Amino acid sequence: MSHEPDRLFAKPLAQPQDFVFNEDVVRVFPDMIKRSVPGYPTIVENIGVLAAQFAQPNSCLYDLGCSLGAVTQALRRHVKTDNCQVIAVDNSAAMVERCREYLHGQDSMFQELVPVEVVEADVLSLAFQPASLVALNFTLQFIPPEQRPVLLGAIRQALVPGGALILSEKLRFEDEQEHELLTDLHVAFKRANGYSELEIAQKRSAIENVMKPDSLETHRQRLLDAGFSKVVPWFQCLNFASLIALP
Ligand SMILES: Nc1ncnc2c1ncn2[C@@H]1O[C@H](C[S@+](CC[C@H]([NH3+])C(=O)[O-])CC(=O)[O-])[C@@H](O)[C@H]1O
Numbered sequence: 207m208s209h210e211p212d213r214l215f216a217k218p219l220a221q222p223q224d225f226v227f228n229e230d231v232v233r234v235f236p237d238m239i240k241r242s243v244p245g246y247p248t249i250v251e252n253i254g255v256l257a258a259q260f261a262q263p264n265s266c267l268y269d270l271g272c273s274l275g276a277v278t279q280a281l282r283r284h285v286k287t288d289n290c291q292v293i294a295v296d297n298s299a300a301m302v303e304r305c306r307e308y309l310h311g312q313d314s315m316f317q318e319l320v321p322v323e324v325v326e327a328d329v330l331s332l333a334f335q336p337a338s339l340v341a342l343n344f345t346l347q348f349i350p351p352e353q354r355p356v357l358l359g360a361i362r363q364a365l366v367p368g369g370a371l372i373l374s375e376k377l378r379f380e381d382e383q384e385h386e387l388l389t390d391l392h393v394a395f396k397r398a399n400g401y402s403e404l405e406i407a408q409k410r411s412a413i414e415n416v417m418k419p420d421s422l423e424t425h426r427q428r429l430l431d432a433g434f435s436k437v438v439p440w441f442q443c444l445n446f447a448s449l450i451a452l453p
């Protein structure tokens with residue numbers, strides 16, 4: 207993985223711009239996400255562990271909004287099921303290009319990995335094949351809110367019995383005091399990881415129009431409305447959480 211440090215928001219920006227997943231972000235992404243999302247390495251590694259329990263023969267494992275393929279690599283490290291394939295999808299050309307390079311690197315280091323296809327596409331336009339595992343690792347929050355039920359409905363329809371959706375998201379909280387406390391503690395996490403007040407403020411304004419977190423209650427109800435039968439939170443660190451949703 208790239209070791210370039212994230213300094214994208216370190217200098218005062220003349221014109222605040224909406225955050226986009228372009229080449230500049232790709233270059234620093236592994237550093238950015240580790241220093242910005244508490245629990246990210248634990249979540250990624252354990253998605254592999256969970257996936258190994260849900261993966262079924264003759265089915266697909268989807269990594270939706272795969273970025274540089276961290277979840278895809280974890281799936282390929284852990285899943286031992288026969289006749290599976292990973293389909294990694296992202297609509298950023300820059301992410302997809304670098305993701306393919308990293309996965310070639312993984313292929314050259316390990317034998318008998320689950321085959322993978324990296325697709326440059328909008329997750330909203332996919333025709334899903336039967337799936338035993340779908341990972342939305344910090345991707346749903348970037349989908350326009352009115353499209354979220356549509357995507358979850360399509361995922362639910364594609365899931366085979368015994369499969370699961372793993373949904374990780376930044377959360378907002380309906381209780382104002384809880385929201386403020388966990389938001390402040392997230393800022394403290396970023397500060398402790400070397401981000402300045404300016405970097406934190408400029409990043410906040412860059413993502414506020416493009417990333418819209420929901421509450422746990424909203425996620426749960428929307429998943430149930432999409433036809434999932436059970437929603438089980440398996441990880442939370444500050445205002446970041448991951449859920450298992452069963453078909
Ligand atoms: N409509 C869309 N269709 C496809 N991709 C999309 C769409 N909208 C956004 N993306 C993609 O979703 C990814 C979100 S990052 C996921 C991290 C990764 N899962 C990880 O475990 O490292 C989360 C973050 O940066 O906080 C980006 O690569 C976008 O291009």
Ligand SMILES: O=C(O)C(=O)Cc1ccccc1
Nearest residue numbers: 238239242243376409413417
């Ligand atoms: O940086 C933040 O505050 C976040 O909420 C997470 C994040 C991580 C990487 C890209 C966009 C948002």
